[in-house]
Amino acid sequence: MSNLSITTLCNKRCAYCFAGDTRHEDRLPIFMSEEIYAKALDYLSLSGIKQVRLLGGEPTLHPSIIPMMDKAIKKKFSILLFSNGLIKKEILNYIEKIAVGDLTILLNTIHPLENNEKLAKQQRLTMQTLSSKVKLGINIFNRRQEYGYLLDYIDKYNLMREVRLGISHPLLEQKNEYLHPKFYSYIGRNIISFLAEAKKRQIKLGFDCGFVPCMFPVETYNLLGDMMKNTGKRCNPILDLLTDGTFISCYPLNNLKKIKITENTTSKNLIKEFKAELSIYSNYGIYNYCTECAFFKEKFCTGGCTAMKIRRLRKKQPR
Amino acid sequence: MKNKNKVVEAGKKASQIFILPINKNWLIYAPLINVTAFVNNEAVSTIKDFILNGKKSKITDNSLSQLIQQLKETNKIIPGKIKGQLSPEIPCNIFSQEFKKSRQFCNFNIVTKSKKQMNYEALADAIDWYACNIKSLKKDALNVHFYANNLISFPEIFEVALHRIKYMASIENLRTNFEISIGSQIEEKWLDFIGDYFKKVFLSIDIKDLNQIISSDKSLTKTLESAKALANSNAQLFLKIRNTEANEMKQIASWMCENINPDAICFEYNTQHSVSKNSKLSKSDEFSKNFLESRKIIESYGIKTLYSEDIKEYPVLTCCPDGQDTLIVYPYGCFYGYHLISKSGIKKASNLNIGQTKKINKNEIINLGKEAIINFRCETCFCRWSCAGGCYVEDEHPVFSNNYNNHCIQTRIISACSLLTNLELGSEIDMLMAYEHSLNALKMQHSDLLENFETR
């Protein structure tokens, strides 16, 4: 997979945002050009990737978002649009007309803790309008978060019966609100309760990157079932393409290595190059005890988020 | 003295079923068989008849019948008396040289006159002995707690001790778990060290009121910066907040949760002491009420609240390392089976003063046996197996007292509310705290034992 970050603009300021580093980079164009977008679509075709994943900032703020989506659909790509749901009417109307299988919006919901009812209301309008094209997502950044309201939204607005759970990871340059690994077990128990409730309502849960097997009690592995496969090994180069046509491994690691897109770029080559760059962080994990853990030793788990691992590193103190 | 001994003995043989007045009803608590229930007046009388008076007729109420069956359980979990062998689950305690000044509200006043330095070799010997013994007990972890309270600089002896322990662990194929109690600001280089090597950090901070934080008191600011850094490390941070005015606890709790985000917060109670006699202490009711309200705030953040003498998952013989099989290493190379006890007449058992010896006679160390001294007052209190007499070095510890002191009262209130919380009876807690006569009935009940229950 690959994400195309088509704009650095955003109409929201999430405390946990991990695009923060790129948003602060002055050298990045605010919008991805038509030329680079065309190269991106070629790259996806060459790599055998059938889905265009658009994000930002808020991708619907790109002035050419409609032609961009049009072009992708005409080239027989499906679209996954990562959005905060604060979408202009004109674009909502366009998306409404797209066939259900051709486009999905992954809507990053506003949590009650963020205390922003005005924006939450606008999000709910998007859910109401786009209904079964919407998959809900949540970024877990705080122990106080509860998730039950997501299930209510799904039932009320007839959304896709699936929730994508993500952990907020730290930025290396800027400061953002992120979930410290110390609290992963606490969150793990909350997720298990949420999963039980979701199963009752026939709603699936999916994990984004950074979840580790040890955050869940052993006795719940059966309940998690296939979801366990998405723990431990989901820190792979995601391959985010920025507005200036450079690839990064992922947002939190955006300053480690950048590779310019060319007509011969394939995802296979990019993964190889980024993996080589990140291999020096492979012999330890996010916890002190990772190197003693059976999951790590047997390579079921790579030790969690690489950005978190880099955060653990000590450097010499100035004397 | 003879009568008091009789009471102790009677208490030890009692049912260990405790009955607490909670508003118009009763809380039954049997810690040794892990049974808690909320019942009415009539039910308690019935229970007493069946359990103590041998009544055998049929009970129509199924839930009451089941409760009585549970209370008849004879397989009690009684925490064992110390055997003079190491109990590996209890951390080995290592004290720094400077942990000798008495704190204002506590009589932990050890080694005040000795100027001897920590003997590195004796310390290394102690560590070796500890590691070998843990191995021989077929356990797989060395648990060590370092005490470095009230220091500006981190004691370098701990750096050496920690690495010695890890080196021994690597040879004996053991794991290590380190904890540290520390107060005051910590230099950055030691912050990293603590964050990397310690699983738990107990950081004590003296905060009288929120204004002290807002007014950026220099020393406090630096301590809070240390706390923040530790909260962001892999170590679990337990904040022990001391000397707080009761009505400031809630604001301070909120501030800590928002700004420091520790793993747990503990508000330390203040106890009367010969030094602190003239200081203003919070009344036990005020402390308890504010503690309970602060707990709600703290737990809404997903953070734990601690009160050392609170109800525990398993019953304990004593709350402090006294009466538990552990090794305690003091600065001048002395090894004890337990802490120095205050001068109020509690029996000191076989302390083993090795001094600066280079070799340890294992047989002498092994024979650390002593009696865990529980005062007779505790035998009839429902906190017997959780508070278990509290801190043993307090000057005001009610060893042979008839009455509950401030510490007892607030412990009784907090512990009862913990039991009610476990039963999800928050409304009963609210009522209890709102009505003085209800609270007094709980606080001052002379004996909580079922044996002494009388209907109202």
Place this chain on the structure above:
Amino acid sequence: MIQDLTHKKIVIGDNVSWVVNDNNIVIVCKKTKEQFIINYPEAAIWDLISRHSDLTMIIKKMRIITHKTGIKKVDKLTKKTIQFWQVKKLIKAI
């Protein structure tokens, strides 16, 4: 060039980072893309260097840490380890 560091100060090298685990220390050199896993007692030496630059004091502490190992043996181990790290540019003299 391997220097005699006995009378010099030693510090962690440039572009060198490390992480402390329960059973080892992993050193990462960003420039050379190398990583080194060090166990005890060498891990103790590294940790001491991270905070102290006086080699004499480090050797003194290592003698206590490896108590009963034999002074000559531990001194030799400490110096040899430091030399190796010097060669790998993980530490340097100042």
